Amino acid sequence: MGNIVLKITALIFGIALWFLVxxxxxxxxxxxxxxxxxxxxxxxxxxxxxxxxxxxxxxxxxxxxxxxxxxxxxxxxxxxxxxxxxxxxxxxxxxxxxxxxxxxxxxxxxxxxxxxxxxxxxxxxxxxxRITRNVPIKSVATFNAAQGYLIADNPQVSPEEIVVSGARNALTRIIDIPTDSAYFDTLRESQAFTVPLDFSTLPAFVRPSDSLVTISIDIQKMASKTYSDIPVNLIGFFDRNVYSLQPTKLSVEITGGNIALDSITASNIEILMEFNRFAIEDADSLAPTVKLSLPAHINREMSIKAIQLKPEKVTLLKKEEKPVTKADSLEEVVP
Missing domain, CATH: 2.170.120.30 (RNA Polymerase Alpha Subunit; Chain A, domain 2)
Structure with a gap:
């Protein structure tokens, strides 16, 4: 037993001596x-x-x-x-x-x-x-609305640009600064998201004034609204005493964001039918063109998804000329 203790003691002292050296x-x-x-x-x-x-x-x-x-x-x-x-x-x-x-x-x-x-x-x-300049922000984040909703306008980035400082040669090569490729799905309401900027493509030793931006998204619920008795305007060079349209008024059903539809009245809708189209397309009935004069804050391309006319087509009518009789001729020459 004593030998084991001596051996262990010697080993410990040996390790300690080795560590000391x-x-x-x-x-x-x-x-x-x-x-x-x-x-x-x-x-x-x-x-x-x-x-x-x-x-x-x-x-x-x-x-x-x-x-x-x-x-x-x-x-x-x-x-x-x-x-x-x-x-x-x-x-x-x-x-x-x-x-x-x-x-x-x-x-x-x-x-x-x-x-x-x-x-x-x-x-x-x-x-x-060293110079400083304002560089635009480019959003590369992805936003998707939930089913039954739509994105009614382009994402709004704030601030739209940031100040960067660095070497003149380096800064002149910068076109824009992208955001992080974040992904936001199934959105059901308008909101703002804080998104980091992506500096991976920036030249070395360029100092941005900020690293985050706010991106606001306009989300609206899909809806449909019908505007009745909108007159159809026949335009072009023709004899208005001879030609007319049937029907003269249509209903317009517009599908889009509910907030955008609330901004539209019948006065914003104009239905146009070009007279020459009947001859060019060799048809008696054609679908007219709907012109929307929307308020400036509405993005038509994104907030308006469909426009449907009821009925879909109008017909060009021509009055038959009354044949000239012998009695009519005498009335024209006899006072």
Whole structure:
């Protein structure tokens, strides 16, 4: 029993001694750290696309390296990086050599940057004048109304544009900024949605003034409304004493959003029939054209789904000319 205790004790002391020796020795570790640019003059901006991270080699005690590696794996960490001071930057292309002065590792004073052998670590930059401009927002979100409802107008994005700041060459290439491709289904009422912007296509080092927009959707319930006794206007060059239409009035049934239909009265509806169409199409009965003069706030293409005439067609009538008799001729010449 005593031998087992001695063996366990010796093993523990051996492991402790090994850890003590290891902890006193310096090791090297290859890690990937962010590349940060600081103190850039307000009148300048980076126009090129430098890497976001760099592979570097660091040296330190084993425990420090283990803790450093765990810290780097945290996506929220920003204390370990290669940092480039841009306070003395000048316009144009430049190459910046990176060394131990650029390595920052807060909380790890005993870990040091190791200069690569037989090569230099550097980053190429293109510095341009900083400008700001307003860029339109493009909605790529998808909205679908529930069955029995419709989207009565185009989605309204607010704000319609945002201010972006960056290098002149970079900003002139931006046409618009899309929203996230969000999907909203089975909508039954008008509402506003907050949608993030998609910055994945923006050039590097462009600063948007906002990251969210509001998209308002006009949802209306489908309905039908009938407008009776709307007169049919026969238009064109013809003898009005000879030609006429039958019937002279029609009913118009309009299907669309209920709010849009409430804005429409009989005075907004005009039924037109072109006289020449009867000869061109060689028909006695044709469907006339319905003209809607809608209020400016109604999107006809989206809020009006169908227009039906009752009856669907009108007939062109021609009065028969009365034959001229001998007595009629005498009446015309005898006073």
């Amino acid at each position: 290891i902890s006193q020795k310096d090791f090297q570790l290859s890690v990937e750290v962010p590349l940060n640019f600081v103190k850039m003059p307000e009148t300048m901006a980076i126009a090129s696309k430098p890497p976001h991270t760099l592979h570097i080699t660091v040296e330190g005690r084993s425990w420090d390296l283990i803790r450093l590696q765990q810290t780097i794996r945290d996506p929220k960490q920003n204390s370990i990086a290669m940092v480039v001071d841009m306070q003395q930057a000048e316009l144009g292309a430049t190459r910046i050599h990176l060394d131990g002065k650029n390595f920052v590792a807060a909380g790890f004073p005993d870990i040091h940057f190791v200069e690569p052998e037989n090569q230099l670590l550097f980053v190429d930059l293109d510095i341009d004048t």
